Amino acid sequence: MPGAAGAAGAPERLPAPGMWATYRMIAGMWIRSTLAYRASFAMMLVGNFLVTAFDFVVIALMFSQVRSLGGYSFAEVAFLYGTSTTAFGLANALLGSIDKLGARVRDGTLDTLLVRPAPVLAQVAADRFGLQRLGRLLQGLLVLGGSLLALDVHWTVLKALLVPMMLLSGTAIFCAVFVAGAAFQFWAQDAAEVQSAFTYGGQTLLQYPPTVFAKDMVRGVTYVFPLAFVNWLPALYVLGRPYPLALPAWFAFTPPLVAALCLILAGQAWRVGVRSYRSTGS
Amino acid sequence: MSSRGNSVAKGWRAGLGSRALVSMTGEGAFVRLYGVVAAGGFRRYTTYRVATAAGVFTNTVFGVIVAYTYIALWDQRPNLGGYDQSQALTYVWVSQALLMTVNMFGGGFADELVERIRTGDIAIDLYRPADLQLWWLSADLGRALFHFLGRGAVPLAFGALFFDLALPTTPGTWLAFLLAVLLGVVVSFALRFLVALSAFWLLDGAGVSSLVSIAGLFFSGMLLPLNAFPGLLGEVARALPWSCLLQIPADVLMGHHHGTGLLGAYGFQLGWAALLLGAGRVLQSAAVRRVVVQGG
Numbered sequence: 001m002p003g004a005a006g007a008a009g010a011p012e013r014l015p016a017p018g019m020w021a022t023y024r025m026i027a028g029m030w031i032r033s034t035l036a037y038r039a040s041f042a043m044m045l046v047g048n049f050l051v052t053a054f055d056f057v058v059i060a061l062m063f064s065q066v067r068s069l070g071g072y073s074f075a076e077v078a079f080l081y082g083t084s085t086t087a088f089g090l091a092n093a094l095l096g097s098i099d100k101l102g103a104r105v106r107d108g109t110l111d112t113l114l115v116r117p118a119p120v121l122a123q124v125a126a127d128r129f130g131l132q133r134l135g136r137l138l139q140g141l142l143v144l145g146g147s148l149l150a151l152d153v154h155w156t157v158l159k160a161l162l163v164p165m166m167l168l169s170g171t172a173i174f175c176a177v178f179v180a181g182a183a184f185q186f187w188a189q190d191a192a193e194v195q196s197a198f199t200y201g202g203q204t205l206l207q208y209p210p211t212v213f214a215k216d217m218v219r220g221v222t223y224v225f226p227l228a229f230v231n232w233l234p235a236l237y238v239l240g241r242p243y244p245l246a247l248p249a250w251f252a253f254t255p256p257l258v259a260a261l262c263l264i265l266a267g268q269a270w271r272v273g274v275r276s277y278r279s280t281g282s
Numbered sequence: 283m284s285s286r287g288n289s290v291a292k293g294w295r296a297g298l299g300s301r302a303l304v305s306m307t308g309e310g311a312f313v314r315l316y317g318v319v320a321a322g323g324f325r326r327y328t329t330y331r332v333a334t335a336a337g338v339f340t341n342t343v344f345g346v347i348v349a350y351t352y353i354a355l356w357d358q359r360p361n362l363g364g365y366d367q368s369q370a371l372t373y374v375w376v377s378q379a380l381l382m383t384v385n386m387f388g389g390g391f392a393d394e395l396v397e398r399i400r401t402g403d404i405a406i407d408l409y410r411p412a413d414l415q416l417w418w419l420s421a422d423l424g425r426a427l428f429h430f431l432g433r434g435a436v437p438l439a440f441g442a443l444f445f446d447l448a449l450p451t452t453p454g455t456w457l458a459f460l461l462a463v464l465l466g467v468v469v470s471f472a473l474r475f476l477v478a479l480s481a482f483w484l485l486d487g488a489g490v491s492s493l494v495s496i497a498g499l500f501f502s503g504m505l506l507p508l509n510a511f512p513g514l515l516g517e518v519a520r521a522l523p524w525s526c527l528l529q530i531p532a533d534v535l536m537g538h539h540h541g542t543g544l545l546g547a548y549g550f551q552l553g554w555a556a557l558l559l560g561a562g563r564v565l566q567s568a569a570v571r572r573v574v575v576q577g578g
Contacts, residue, residue, distance in 0.1 A: 036361075037485070037489075039484065039489065040484060040489035040490075041489070042489070043489025043490060043492070043493055044489045044492055044554045046493065047489065047492035047496050048492070050493070050496050051492075051499070054496060054499065054500045054505060055505070057500070058500075058505040058506045061506055061510070061511060061512065062355055062506070064512050065355070065358075065359050065361050065510065065512070066355060066358035066360055067358075068358065068532055069351070069354050069355065069358065070354045086444045179412045186330055188331055188336075189332075190331075190333035190336065191332055191333065191335075191336040192333070192336065193333065193336040193337045193339070193340045194336045194339055194340060196340050197339060197340040197343035197344070200344075201340065201343045201344055201347060204344070204348075205347050206352075208350075208351050211346075211354075212350050212351055212353075212354040214350065217346070217350070273340035
């Protein structure tokens with residue numbers, strides 16, 4: 001490419017910015033724009049914090065009535081909640097705007113992004129970057145921190161390392177779900193809400209112990225749609241709890257692999273989606 | 283937008299030029315105008331069939347997740363909040379069924395109204411020979427009916443099929459439930475109308491609207507039945523307007539209110555509806571005085 005530029009009087013091409021540079025540039029622009037309405041932004045940040053805080057308040061309310069849920073103590077459920085919410089919060093902050101893709105396909109604004117010399121995925125992901133989404137992340141981190149203090153766990157180096165590992169791979173798995181969901185919207189533009197069942201639904205599911213749910217659901221999110229790798233498998237290892245399915249213990253350490261696999265598959269789905277995209281022409 | 287414009291134009295031609303004309307041509311024309319608006323609200327949402335199917339899917343998935351957490355909770359504390367386990371499960375599925383009908387997440391007409399206030403299009407709405415609040419209420423009632431049928435029926439049927447629910451067998455109770463839902467929608471509208479009007483002062487209404495819808499999500503009992511809230515928090519939550527949206531309709535469906543108790547529940551909903559709609563009118567007239575039409 002660079003060799004071809006400038007040949008035979010062709011206009012000199014600027015190098016196309018990479019994925020991350022594009023993302024940073026657009027996200028930065030939206031952050032500045034968000035900060036223009038400061039009062040509204042402050043309220044949205046608080047709102048975003050509260051919406052997930054209320055999720056946790058509900059769990060606290062449940063535990064004001066009972067001592068354990070599905071055999072798990074408050075601190076243990078808080079640990080699951082904290083890891084699930086933090087991983088999802090990070091993925092949501094990074095890629096949350098991507099579920100607007102269907103709307104872009106419908107109204108034709110995706111075409112604008114396609115002709116720009118920058119990766120489309122980065123443009124779609126950074127579009128309308130919502131700084132207020134950090135509210136959710138912050139809230140998840142607070143609960144996670146609190147649960148780590150309250151947990152009665154015999155910590156080992158391995159278990160301590162598992163915590164950041166599951167947060168990062170959990171984020172990656174949720175990111176893959178976001179991208180795959182967006183790719184799906186190339187075909188079904190109006191079906192954005194299906195994605196919520198797996199993103200928001202997945203986050204809610206993982207906030208509770210697997211013992212609460214039917215075995216078939218646990219099987220489904222372990223073998224078919226691998227949400228269990230976000231936190232259930234590694235977290236249950238940390239808590240010293242048996243996983244409801246007969247899986248060898250080393251499965252607790254596989255989330256990075258599963259996350260990588262998910263990202264590859266989601267990336268493929270995205271590419272297929274972009275390639276099969278036909279503009280509405282409007 | 284254009285369908286709305288058309289119906290106004292038709293109304294105008296039919297002699298509904300102003301409120302004075304409306305009263306001259308009588309109640310019939312008045313009902314007809316807002317009936318057309320409501321029908322438009324209904325029709326508008328029927329267009330998005332794939333979105334409706336997607337929403338039904340998501341509501342059902344959430345219903346299943348929440349149902350299992352409630353089973354775990356009621357296993358530990360049978361009779362929590364005066365519900366047995368099948369009533370708790372009924373509550374879960376009614377809440378998923380009503381989620382969109384009472385517009386628990388906000389948005390809908392409110393976002394549109396805020397946008398019109400922000401861009402100044404509201405000046406056109408104020409020029410129209412129709413009352414602003416009634417106009418949006420009618421459109422929202424049409425939308426609510428669609429969401430009740432399109433988004434409510436399937437999750438509730440799914441819940442009834444796969445879980446042990448305590449649904450009533452007498453048609454009277456179902457009718458009483460429908461009335462409670464209708465009043466819940468009106469209270470929900472009145473709340474969101476108030477919030478939307480705040481955009482006259484704040485310009486960007488997103489912050490207030492997200493705060494209020496979060497408060498609504500919690501205090502409506504969407505996350506946990508208000509009956510199961512402990513002590514004072516429960517009492518406060520049950521007295522707030524949001525309890526009209528879900529808790530009261532669900533309790534009416536499960537036969538918790540009958541006779542004078544049922545009238546009391548309706549009275550509570552009507553009281554909040556009147557108070558909030560009245561507040562909306564006061565705020566509206568204050569806001570209208572602020573509007574400066576720039577022309578152009």
